[in-house]
Amino acid sequence: MKPTVLLTGATGYIASHTWLALQGAGFDVVGVDDFSNSSPEVLNRLRELSDREPVFERANVCDEAAMEGLFRRHPIAAVVHFAAFKAVGESTTRPLAYYANNIGGLLGVCGAMQRHGVKRFVFSSSATVYGQPERLPLREDAPLSATNPYGQTKLMGEQILRDLGAADSVATEGGARGAAWQTACLRYFNPVGAHASGRIGEDPRGVPNNLMPYVAQVAVGRLARLSVYGRDYPTPDGTGVRDYIHVVDLAEGHAAALRRLFEQAGSVTVNLGTGRSYSVLDVVAAYAKASGREIAYEVKPRRPGDIAACWADPTLARELLGWSSKLDLARMCEDSWRWQSMNPKGFDA
Numbered sequence: 001m002k003p004t005v006l007l008t009g010a011t012g013y014i015a016s017h018t019w020l021a022l023q024g025a026g027f028d029v030v031g032v033d034d035f036s037n038s039s040p041e042v043l044n045r046l047r048e049l050s051d052r053e054p055v056f057e058r059a060n061v062c063d064e065a066a067m068e069g070l071f072r073r074h075p076i077a078a079v080v081h082f083a084a085f086k087a088v089g090e091s092t093t094r095p096l097a098y099y100a101n102n103i104g105g106l107l108g109v110c111g112a113m114q115r116h117g118v119k120r121f122v123f124s125s126s127a128t129v130y131g132q133p134e135r136l137p138l139r140e141d142a143p144l145s146a147t148n149p150y151g152q153t154k155l156m157g158e159q160i161l162r163d164l165g166a167a168d169s170v171a172t173e174g175g176a177r178g179a180a181w182q183t184a185c186l187r188y189f190n191p192v193g194a195h196a197s198g199r200i201g202e203d204p205r206g207v208p209n210n211l212m213p214y215v216a217q218v219a220v221g222r223l224a225r226l227s228v229y230g231r232d233y234p235t236p237d238g239t240g241v242r243d244y245i246h247v248v249d250l251a252e253g254h255a256a257a258l259r260r261l262f263e264q265a266g267s268v269t270v271n272l273g274t275g276r277s278y279s280v281l282d283v284v285a286a287y288a289k290a291s292g293r294e295i296a297y298e299v300k301p302r303r304p305g306d307i308a309a310c311w312a313d314p315t316l317a318r319e320l321l322g323w324s325s326k327l328d329l330a331r332m333c334e335d336s337w338r339w340q341s342m343n344p345k346g347f348d349a
C-alpha cells in the first residue's frame with residue numbers, strides 16, 4: 001500500500017511541484033491550503049498533469065479542529081509542511097501575522113500529528129536561517145541567526161522540531177508512545193523555474209519580491225524594467241550572487257527526504273541548493289537568451305539588509321538523501337519563460 005502524505009500549502013509554488021514529485025515517487029498525496037497565496041486553478045492543472053483527481057481540502061492549518069478532521073478522514077503517514085507566509089519585507093511590517101501563521105500553523109499541524117501518532121515531518125526551512133554568512137559555501141553547521149520576523153519563524157520552527165525529537169527521548173507529550181519524531185529540515189536556497197509543461201509555476205500576487213519572477217514579468221511586458229539593487233558588492237560583476245535551484249530539483253529533494261524518513265531512523269537538516277552561484281546580471285543574461293527578449297534594467301543603490309553573496313555546500317544532502325540538483329540556469333530560465341509566456345497573467349487570467 002502506498003503511504004499517504006499530507007501536503008500543507010499544497011497549491012503554492014513549491015508544493016504544487018512537490019505534489020507531482022511525491023506521486024512519481026510512489027506516495028499518495030492529500031493536499032490542504034487556504035488559498036491565502038494561491039489559486040484553486042492549480043488543482044485543475046495538477047489533475048491534468050497527474051491524470052488523477054487531486055485529494056484536497058480547503059482549510060487553514062492554524063485551525064485545530066480542521067487539522068483534527070483531516071487526520072481522522074485520511075490515513076496520513078507523514079507530513080510535508082509548506083504552508084506559511086514568506087515575504088521577508090512584509091514580515092517586518094506585519095510581524096504578528098507572520099508569527100501567528102507560521103508558528104501557529106506549525107503547532108497546529110504538529111499537534112494533530114502528535115495526537116494521531118504520526119511523526120514523520122518534512123519542514124520548509126530556508127537559507128535565511130544563516131543570516132549574514134561568515135563563510136561560503138554555507139554548510140549546515142554554520143552559525144544561525146535571523147534578521148527579520150520571517151527568518152525568526154524558520155529558526156523557531158527548526159527549534160520546535162528539535163525539541164519534539166528531544167522530548168521523545170525522555171517521554172512523549174500526550175501522544176502515542178513508541179514511535180519517535182523524525183524530521184527533515186530542508187533549507188532551501190533560491191527556488192526558481194517551473195514545471196517543464198508550462199502548466200504550473202510561480203504566480204506572485206502583486207509586484208514580485210524575488211528576482212526571477214520579476215525578470216519574467218519584464219520579459220513578458222507586464223513590468224517595464226528591473227531594478228538592480230547595488231553594483232558595488234565584492235562579487236565578480238558587483239551585483240548580488242545567489243544559489244538558484246530549479247523548483248523541480250527542489251521537489252525531488254522532498255521525495256528523497258521522505259524516502260529517508262521511511263527507510264531510516266533519525267532526523268536530518270540539510271541544504272537544498274546547487275552549490276553554484278550566479279549574479280543578478282548572469283540571471284538577466286540567461287533569461288534574455290531563453291526568452292529572446294531584452295530585459296531592461298537600471299542600477300539602484302543597495303537595499304538595507306541585502307547580503308552580497310550566498311550559496312550552499314550541497315554535500316550533506318547528497319550523502320544523507322542521495323539527492324543532488326540536476327538542472328542548470330539555462331533550464332531554469334527556459335522553464336520559467338515557458339510558464340510565463342503560456343500564462344502571462346498567472347493562473348487566474
Ligand SMILES: NC(=O)c1ccc[n+]([C@@H]2O[C@H](COP(=O)([O-])OP(=O)(O)OC[C@H]3O[C@@H](n4cnc5c(N)ncnc54)[C@H](O)[C@@H]3O)[C@@H](O)[C@H]2O)c1
Pocket residue numbers: 008009010011012013014015032033034035036037038059060061062081082083084085086101105124125126127188189190191210
Ligand atoms: N520561495 C522561496 O524563495 C522560499 C525559500 C525558502 C523557503 N520557502 C518556504 O517554502 C514554503 C513554500 O513557499 P512557496 O514559495 O511555495 O510559497 P507559496 O506562498 O507559493 O506557498 C505557500 C502556500 O501556503 C498557503 N498557506 C499559507 N498560510 C496558510 C495557512 N495558514 N493554512 C493553509 N494554507 C496556507 C498559501 O495559500 C500558499 O498556497 C514556505 O514555507 C516558505 O517559507 C520558500
